[in-house]
Amino acid sequence: MVRGRISRLSVRDVRFPTSLGGHGSDAMHTDPDYSAAYVVIETDAEDGLKGCGITFTLGKGTEVVVCAVNALAHHVLNKDLKDIVGDFRGFYRQLANDGQLRWIGPEKGVVHLATAAILNAVWDLWAKQEGKPVWKLLVDMDPRTLVSCIDFRYITDVLTEEDALEILQKGQVGKKEREEQMLAQGYPAYTTSCAWLGYSDDMLKQLCTQALKDGWTRFKVKVGADLQDDERRCRLIRDVIGPEKTLMMDANQRWDVPEAVEWMSKLAKFKPLWIEEPTSPDDILGHATISKALVPLGIGVATGEQCHNRVIFKQLLQAKALQFLQIDSCRLGSVNENLSVLLMAKKFEIPVCPHAGGVGLCELVQHLILFDYISVSASLKNRMLATQQK
Numbered sequence: 381m382v383r384g385r386i387s388r389l390s391v392r393d394v395r396f397p398t399s400l401g402g403h404g405s406d407a408m409h410t411d412p413d414y415s416a417a418y419v420v421i422e423t424d425a426e427d428g429l430k431g432c433g434i435t436f437t438l439g440k441g442t443e444v445v446v447c448a449v450n451a452l453a454h455h456v457l458n459k460d461l462k463d464i465v466g467d468f469r470g471f472y473r474q475l476a477n478d479g480q481l482r483w484i485g486p487e488k489g490v491v492h493l494a495t496a497a498i499l500n501a502v503w504d505l506w507a508k509q510e511g512k513p514v515w516k517l518l519v520d521m522d523p524r525t526l527v528s529c530i531d532f533r534y535i536t537d538v539l540t541e542e543d544a545l546e547i548l549q550k551g552q553v554g555k556k557e558r559e560e561q562m563l564a565q566g567y568p569a570y571t572t573s574c575a576w577l578g579y580s581d582d583m584l585k586q587l588c589t590q591a592l593k594d595g596w597t598r599f600k601v602k603v604g605a606d607l608q609d610d611e612r613r614c615r616l617i618r619d620v621i622g623p624e625k626t627l628m629m630d631a632n633q634r635w636d637v638p639e640a641v642e643w644m645s646k647l648a649k650f651k652p653l654w655i656e657e658p659t660s661p662d663d664i665l666g667h668a669t670i671s672k673a674l675v676p677l678g679i680g681v682a683t684g685e686q687c688h689n690r691v692i693f694k695q696l697l698q699a700k701a702l703q704f705l706q707i708d709s710c711r712l713g714s715v716n717e718n719l720s721v722l723l724m725a726k727k728f729e730i731p732v733c734p735h736a737g738g739v740g741l742c743e744l745v746q747h748l749i750l751f752d753y754i755s756v757s758a759s760l761k762n763r764m765l766a767t768q769q770k
């Protein structure tokens with residue numbers, strides 16, 4: 381039973397000096413300090429429960445997101461939680477479409493990151509009040525209530541409310557078994573953290589060796605800055621992990637479209653499953669061109685961590701521009717907008733492999749992908765979750 385009026389919202393700028401060790405580095409983000417704008421909401425209910433939500437940042441600029449959270453706070457303060465979640469679509473719209481702030485969005489950039497942090501906190505509070513993790517809250521929710529959390533504006537040409545309902549109703553079949561399976565076995569995952577671009581060859585070798593020993597079977601390597609370095613590093617990784625294990629490559633938007641095709645044709649010999657973010661995240665047709673050229677080489681295109689809203693995902697799907705769709709729990713407008721993307725992916729039969737790795741992302745995205753498997757996709761084929769090895 382949801383309860384309480386939101387009486388306080390606080391937001392903190394939390395930063396970790398990861399750039400000192402080259403952790404998280406790639407061909408475009410060479411010195412990230414993994415950071416977050418960390419939102420806490422409190423209510424006047426006597427249970428003392430707090431909702432915690434974040435959005436992921438790379439250090440500088442976190443203060444700008446904090447400022448945007450404060451600018452949006454009045455939409456949340458003094459609202460009854462029951463009214464927020466009782467009309468979650470309306471509340472999402474209100475927050476994502478503040479009549480003045482949307483001018484510096486809309487549904488993208490800093491304002492949308494701030495929206496995600498606040499909504500993540502609302503979902504956390506709702507789940508805590510129900511005594512469940514967010515994934516279980518979603519899995520137990522009836523399809524009509526789930527659909528009522530989604531803003532279908534701009535996507536009804538590919539996904540209507542009726543389509544969404546139908547997908548979710550079909551997903552009810554076998555749900556209990558899939559939930560039991562997940563609780564017993566967990567969800568397949570790959571490690572993102574043994575091959576950051578700033579790591580030395582020795583470090584790469586050592587981390588891949590250890591990951592292999594620890595049982596990892598899927599690995600991701602950063603590429604895109606220098607072809608000779610990429611060839612050497614990919615060879616080194618393949619030497620350690622062998623030809624059978626899965627290898628993914630991530631260029632973090634470094635290339636132009638023809639350059640991406642040419643570069644990946646050279647790296648094809650290392651048998652990557654996908655090339656992630658080969659070019660600008662806004663270039664939908666560019667991704668389609670790259671996909672068309674690389675699919676015959678056995679390489680898929682993956683993207684999503686910087687796709688700023690459901691509209692971009694809609695067009696990537698319409699244009700057949702990706703083979704792996706990477707939702708992000710803090711880039712999109714929290715669970716609400718991610719639900720719409722999971723359902724569109726299901727409609728187009730494109731596997732979802734969420735982006736994670738930064739502060740809190742691995743933890744957040746588990747909830748979305750468990751819900752996806754149990755209630756939407758019902759498939760593990762070509763699907764895996766990004767995570768960081770300990």
Ligand SMILES: C[C@H](O)[C@@H](O)CC(=O)C(=O)O
Binds near residue numbers: 766
């Ligand atoms: C800057 C981030 O670490 C980025 O490189 C993460 C990323 O692309 C990924 O995990 O994928």
Ligand SMILES: [Mg+2]
Binds near residue numbers: 630685
């Ligand atoms: Mg990436």
